Amino acid sequence: xxxxxxxxxxxxxxxxxxxxxxxxxxxxxxxxxxxxxxxxxxxxxxxxxxxxxxxxxxxxxxxxxxxxxxxxxxxxxxxxxxxxxxxxxxxxxxxxxxxxxxxxxxxxxxxxxxxxxxxxxxxxxxxxxxxxxxxxxxxxxxxxxxxxxxxxxxxxxxxxxxxxxxxxxxxxxxxxxxxxxxxxxxxxxxxxxxxxxxxxxxxxxxxxxxxxxxxxxxxxxxxxxxxxxxxxxxxxxxxxxxxxxxxxxxxxxxxxxxxxxxxxxxxxxxxxxxxxxxxxxxxxxxxxxxxxxxxxxxxxxxxxxxxxxxxxxxxxxxxxxxxxxxxxxxxxxxxxxxxxxxxxxxxxxxxxxxxxxxxxxxxxxxxxxxxxxxxxxxxxxxxxxxxxxxxxxxxxxxxxxxxxxxxxxxxxxxxxxxxxxxxxxxxxxxxxxxxxxxxxxxxxxxxxxxxxxxxxxxxxxxxxxxxxxxxxxxxxxxxxxxxxxxxxxxxxxxxxxxxxxxxxxxxxxxxxxxxxxxxxxxxxxxxxxxxxxxxxxxxxxxxxxxxxxxxxxxxxxxxxxxxxxxxxxxxxxxxxxxxxxxxxxxxxxxxxxxxxxxxxxxxxxxxxxxxxxxxxxxxxxxxxxxxxxxxxxxxxxxxxxxxxxxxxxxxxxxxxxxxxxxxxxxxxxxxxxxxxxxxxxxxxxxxxxxxxxxxxxxxxxxxxxxxxxxxxxxxxxxxxxxxxxxxxxxxxxxxxxxxxxxxxxxxxxxxxxxxx
Numbered sequence: 001x002x003x004x005x006x007x008x009x010x011x012x013x014x015x016x017x018x019x020x021x022x023x024x025x026x027x028x029x030x031x032x033x034x035x036x037x038x039x040x041x042x043x044x045x046x047x048x049x050x051x052x053x054x055x056x057x058x059x060x061x062x063x064x065x066x067x068x069x070x071x072x073x074x075x076x077x078x079x080x081x082x083x084x085x086x087x088x089x090x091x092x093x094x095x096x097x098x099x100x101x102x103x104x105x106x107x108x109x110x111x112x113x114x115x116x117x118x119x120x121x122x123x124x125x126x127x128x129x130x131x132x133x134x135x136x137x138x139x140x141x142x143x144x145x146x147x148x149x150x151x152x153x154x155x156x157x158x159x160x161x162x163x164x165x166x167x168x169x170x171x172x173x174x175x176x177x178x179x180x181x182x183x184x185x186x187x188x189x190x191x192x193x194x195x196x197x198x199x200x201x202x203x204x205x206x207x208x209x210x211x212x213x214x215x216x217x218x219x220x221x222x223x224x225x226x227x228x229x230x231x232x233x234x235x236x237x238x239x240x241x242x243x244x245x246x247x248x249x250x251x252x253x254x255x256x257x258x259x260x261x262x263x264x265x266x267x268x269x270x271x272x273x274x275x276x277x278x279x280x281x282x283x284x285x286x287x288x289x290x291x292x293x294x295x296x297x298x299x300x301x302x303x304x305x306x307x308x309x310x311x312x313x314x315x316x317x318x319x320x321x322x323x324x325x326x327x328x329x330x331x332x333x334x335x336x337x338x339x340x341x342x343x344x345x346x347x348x349x350x351x352x353x354x355x356x357x358x359x360x361x362x363x364x365x366x367x368x369x370x371x372x373x374x375x376x377x378x379x380x381x382x383x384x385x386x387x388x389x390x391x392x393x394x395x396x397x398x399x400x401x402x403x404x405x406x407x408x409x410x411x412x413x414x415x416x417x418x419x420x421x422x423x424x425x426x427x428x429x430x431x432x433x434x435x436x437x438x439x440x441x442x443x444x445x446x447x448x449x450x451x452x453x454x455x456x457x458x459x460x461x462x463x464x465x466x467x468x469x470x471x472x473x474x475x476x477x478x479x480x481x482x483x484x485x486x487x488x489x490x491x492x493x494x495x496x497x498x499x500x501x502x503x504x505x506x507x508x509x510x511x512x513x514x515x516x517x518x519x520x521x522x523x524x525x526x527x528x529x530x531x532x533x534x535x536x537x538x539x540x541x542x543x544x545x546x547x548x549x550x551x552x553x554x555x556x557x558x559x560x561x562x563x564x565x566x567x568x569x570x571x572x573x574x575x576x577x578x579x580x581x582x583x584x585x586x587x588x589x590x591x592x593x594x595x596x597x598x599x600x601x602x603x604x605x606x607x608x609x610x611x612x613x614x615x616x617x618x619x620x621x622x623x624x625x626x627x628x629x630x631x632x633x634x635x636x637x638x639x640x641x642x643x644x645x646x647x648x649x650x651x652x653x654x655x656x657x658x659x660x661x662x663x664x665x666x667x668x669x670x671x672x673x674x675x676x677x678x679x680x681x682x683x684x685x686x687x688x689x690x691x692x693x694x695x696x697x698x699x700x701x702x703x704x705x706x707x708x709x710x711x712x713x714x715x716x717x718x719x720x721x722x723x724x725x726x727x728x729x730x731x732x733x734x735x736x737x738x739x740x741x742x743x744x745x746x747x748x749x750x751x752x753x754x755x756x
Contacts, residue, residue, distance in 0.1 A: 009461055009462070009465055010458065010461070012461075013457070013458075013461040016457050016460065016461060017454055017457035017458055017461065018454075018457075019457065020453040020454060020456050020457030020460070021450050021453040021454040021457060022453070023453050024449040024450045024451070024452050024453020024454065024456075025446065025449065025450045025453065027449050027453075028445055028446040028447075028448070028449030028450060029446065031445055031449065032442045032445055032446055035442060035445070036180055037180070037437035038178045038179070038180065038437055038438050039178070039179060039180070039181070039182035039185050039433075039434045039436075039437055039438060040176050040177065040178045040179075040185060040434060040438035040440070041176065041177055041179075041182070041185040041186040041188075041189045041431040041432065041433065041434050042163075042174055042175060042176035042177075042189060042431055043174070043175050043176075043189050043190060043192075043193045043427060043428075043429060043430055043431040044167070044172055044173070044174050044175075044427070044428040044429045045172070045173045045174075045175065045193055045196065045197075045425055045426070045427055045428065046171055046172050046173075046425060046426055046427075046428050047069070047070060047073050047171045047172075047173060047424065047425045048171055048424060048425065048426075049069065049424040070166050070171065070173065073173060073425070074164045074166070074173065076196065076199065076200075077164050077173070077175060077192065077196055078159060078162070078164055080155060081199075082192070082195055082196060082199055083155045083158050083159065083192075084151065084155060085195045085199075086158065086188065086191050086192050086195050087151060087154045087155060087158070089191055089195065090187065090188065090191055092154045092158075093147060093150040093151050093154050158177075158188070161177055161178045161179065162175065162176070162177050162188075162189075162192070163175070163176040163177075163178075164176075172428065175189055175192055175193060176189060177189040177192070177431075178438060182433040182434045182435070183433045185431075185433070185434065186431040186432055186433040186434070189431045190430055190431050193427050193430070193431075194427075196425070197425060197426070197427065200424055200425055204424065208414065211414060212411070212414055212415065215407055215410060215411050215414065216411070218407055219404065219407050219408060219411065222400060222403055222404040222407060223404060225400045225404075226397070226400045226401055226404055229393065229396045229397045229400050230397055232393055232396075233390070233393040233394060233396075233397055236389060236390055236393055237390060240386050240390065243386075244383060244386070247383075248380065248383040248384065248387065251376055251379055251380050251383060252380065254376055255373065255376045255377065255380060258369055258372055258373050258376065259373060261369060262366065262369040262370065262373060265362055265365050265366050265369060266366060268362055269359065269362045269363060269366060272355065272358050272359045272362055273359055275293075275294050275355055276352065276355035276356055276358075276359055278292060278293075278294065279292055279294045279295065279348070279351060279352045279355055280352050280355075282295070282348075283345065283348050283349065283352055289301070289344055289345070289348050290305055294351055294355065295344075295347075295348050295351060298347060298351060300347050301344055301347050301348070304340050304343055304344050304347070305344075307340055308337060308340050311333050311336050311337055311340070312333075312337070314329075314333060315329070315330055315333045315334075318330065318333075469706040469707050469708060470703050470704060470705065470706055470707075471700060471702070471703075471705060471706075471707055471710065472702060472703050474488065474729065476707075477700055477710070477727050477729065478727075480707045480710050480711060481698065481700075481710055481711075481714055481727050483698070483714075483724055483725075483726050483727050484725075484726040484727075485726060485727050485728070485729065486520055486523040486524070486527070486697070486725065486726040486727065486728050487516055487519050487520040487523055487728055487729070488516065488702070488728070488729035488732050489513070489516050489517070489520065489546070489550060489728060489729065489730045489731070489732060490512050490513055490516060490732050490733075490734050491731045491732060491733050491734070497580065498548070498549065498552050498580050498581075499580075499583060499584075501549060501552070501553065502552065502553075502556055502630055502632060502633070503632065505517065505553055505556055505557075506556065506632045506633060512734075513553075514557075517550075517553045517554060517556075517557045518557050520550075520554060520557075520697075520728060521554055521557040521558055521561075523725075523726070524536055524554070524695070524697060524725065525558075525672075527695060527725040527726065528695065528725070531694075533672075533693075533694035533695040533725075534667050534670075534671070534672060534673060534694055535663065535666075535667055535673045535675065535692060535693045535694045535695075536554075536672065536673070536674050536675065536693065536694065536695055536696075536697060537674075537675040537677055537686070537689055537690060537692075537693035537695070537696045537697065538550060538551045538554070538674065538675065538676055538677065538697050538699060539677045539678070539679065539680055539686040539689075539696060539697075539698060539699070539713075539717075540679050540680070540698065540699040540700065540701070540705075540713070540730075541679055541680060541681050541700070541705055541709040541710055541712070541713035542679050542681055542682065542705065542709055543678075543679050543682060544701070544704075545679070545699045545700065545701040545704075545705065545730055545731070546699060546701065546730040546731050547571075547676055547677070547679075547699055548569075548571070548574075548577060548580075548676050550699060550728070550730060551567055551674050551675075551676040552567060552635075552676075554674060555567040555635045555637075555672075555674050556630065556632075556633050556635055558671075558672045558674075559630075559633045559634055559635040560633060563671035563672050564636075564669070564670045564671045564672070565635055565636070565670060565671065565672045565673075565674065566627075566635075566636040566637070566638060566666055566670045566672075566673055566674070567635060567636070567637045567638070567639075567674045567676060568613075568637075568638045568639070568663075568666065568673060568674065568675050568676065569581060569613070569637070569638070569639035569640065569676050570654065570675050570676060570677045570678070570685065570689055571676055571677060571678045571685075572640060572646055572650040572653065572685075573650055573678060573683065573685075574678075577639055577640070577676070578612070578639060578640040578641060578642050578644070579642055581628055581637050581639040582610065582612075582628070582641050582642045584628040584629060584630055584631070584637060585628065585629060585631060586610055586625070586627065586628050586629070587624045587625075587627040587628070587629050587636065609641075609643050610628075610641050610643070611625050611626050611641060611644075612626055612638075612639060612640045612641030612643075612644050613626060613638050613639055613640050613641075613644070614640055614641075614644040614645075614646055615641075615644060616638070616662070617653065617656075617658050617659065617662065623638075623665070623669075626638060636670070638666075650683070650685055651683070651684055651685055651688060654685055654688045654689055655688045660692060663675075663692045675689055675692075675693060677689050679713070680712075680713040680714075680716045680717060681709060681712055681713050681716070686716070686717065687716055687717065687719070687720045687722075690717055690720045690722035691720055691721075691722070693722070693723075694723065695723050695724070695725040696717060696722050696723060696724045696725065697724075697725060697726065697727075697728055698710075698713070698714065698717070698724055698726070698727045698728070699727070699728050699730050700727050700728070700729055700730065701729075701730050701731050702729045702730065702731055702732040702733065703733070703736065704731070710727075
């Protein structure tokens with residue numbers, strides 16, 4: 001779960017979390033009421049390490065972060081070694097004359113946990129259920145073992161009641177100790193501070209000697225590294241000088257010149273290709289070749305053109321002088337003109353061939369230049385790699401030299417100031433015996449119980465959320481079904497009867513429900529880009545998930561787009577559907593005119609005897625007689641009538657050849673056939689109908705249907721190789737759904753002005 005989901009979960013269960021927090025607060029009040037007054041003494045220690053002092057090799061190159069240094073000092077103050085010295089100095093563990101460990105003075109405050117434990121033990125003892133006393137050990141412990149155990153117990157008490165804090169990110173460390181005895185708390189905390197200063201002084205002397213030895217070893221290693229890196233650099237320079245025939249600058253100049261020549265050649269190629277193509281197309285089209293620039297520039301074609309003009313002038317003159325008697329001359333001149341045209345085409349062919357030769361020559365030069373450019377580019381890359389290797393070696397030499405010089409400088413500083421080491425810390429203020437109890441312990445106890453209650457409340461919500469099997473999120477539905485979620489249908493109006501629901505859908509086209517149904521219709525019709533489905537089946541896992549209402553509304557939406565749509569009610573086991581659909585007028589009744597339709601609607605007895613799907617399957621009526629029609633949209637409905645009773649099993653009817661033929665007939669006559677089918681887990685009808693459908697729409701009721709039901713229902717359909725396009729959330733509570741992180745209903749509620 002991400003942070004947004006956790007925040008949404010906490011907001012939904014805020015009352016449960018607050019209730020658990022209130023219970024924790026009441027428990028904390030009871031515990032605080034039974035606590036004895038606790039006195040806390042504190043002392044302040046300033047940690048100021050000298051910059052030249054070295055306690056770690058990492059300090060040779062850089063100054064350590066103050067936060068890390070203070071953290072180390074806090075660990076030292078809380079260490080077993082230092083606390084053991086405090087116990088010995090204060091003689092908190094003593095031996096009696098018989099060699100046993102004497103009981104320590106009562107100076108440790110009782111914690112809330114111990115009080116709770118005593119309360120539970122008292123209750124068990126009152127009920128007679130107290131735990132039996134532990135059996136005595138067969139072999140008594142020795143004095144040394146008792147002393148070691150007493151030392152561990154004393155250190156544990158010190159660590160449990162001592163607090164160590166850094167003051168506001170500074171170098172000041174505050175050490176406090178809580179006890180039932182004010183004088184004892186001040187004495188212990190002052191002893192801890194004294195032992196800490198003594199520990200730092202002893203550690204500094206050992207650290208300086210150790211660091212000097214380590215720095216000497218490091219300097220020897222760095223000298224070897226400097227000599228090795230310098231030798232590698234010289235070797236690489238000699239190898240580079242022997243391997244390269246010319247410098248990288250010369251290679252770059254040659255590469256630039258070749259690229260410029262290659263660009264010029266490519267421009268000439270483009271121009272030559274254009275001239276060749278223009279001349280070739282003109283010659284192939286047998287157009288007036290004189291209009292093409294490449295042919296007009298030819299001196300021979302120009303001469304042929306002048307001769308053509310001269311012959312045409314002679315023909316015009318002969319016609320003007322001799323009239324009809326110049327027929328022989330005209331024939332001779334026409335032959336001459338045809339010969340001239342043939343000569344011009346022949347010369348044009350030579351020009352086209354010359355242009356093609358020019359293009360081929362330029363392309364060969366382009367190929368040659370490209371090979372030269374690639375060769376020079378490879379050479380340039382190799383030279384760049386060699387130069388980068390040289391630069392890397394130079395940086396390595398410089399780094400080793402700098403590091404060596406740094407260590408040498410640090411070695412001199414350490415040697416010169418080794419005798420000037422100090423503890424690096426001093427006591428700013430010693431602790432005095434407190435005069436009033438410390439209520440902070442009670443506040444921490446109360447805060448801890450409240451925080452524990454809130455945490456338990458949140459954990460309970462988290463466990464309940466993870467163990468819940470109902471589906472609320474679209475991504476959860478997609479994960480369970482391994483199918484896309486086509487849409488989510490709101491609960492608004494979905495529980496009304498179909499007549500009222502249809503009127504609302506038709507009268508309020510901009511409502512949230514209408515927009516959701518139209519979005520679902522679009523998703524269904526365009527779910528398969530290769531083939532638009534014609535027979536669409538609606539089904540679900542269990543009853544009560546809105547199949548009939550959603551099938552009816554989807555049919556209205558499809559009919560509203562101009563597609564001839566029919567709704568086939570295949571749920572023969574639900575008599576309520578027959579009652580609802582029988583209220584709509586029949587198709588033949590509407591054809592009788594307004595008086596006839598009104599008369600049949602008023603005559604209930606005649607309407608109840610109307611034929612339906614069962615009569616049509618028995619071939620007792622025509623399809624038009626078996627249909628009813630929603631008057632507002634013209635949606636055709638094929639369902640059982642109120643007077644029809646089935647003697648056969650619904651599964652046998654749906655698997656019969658006659659029903660298959662009916663579906664095929666409807667497929668031919670209608671643009672879209674919607675099948676309203678029973679749930680998959682209740683009966684086997686949906687599996688039988690899946691084989692007749694182009695696609696299946698699987699409905700899942702929001703916050704109601706379990707994940708296992710969805711898995712099992714889809715498994716039943718997939719066993720019949722059904723094509724399931726996707727899932728649809730139904731009966732979604734918009735006000736509740738928006739609490740589950742971001743989803744479409746969050747935005748639909750936020751931008752509700754788009755819906756009316």
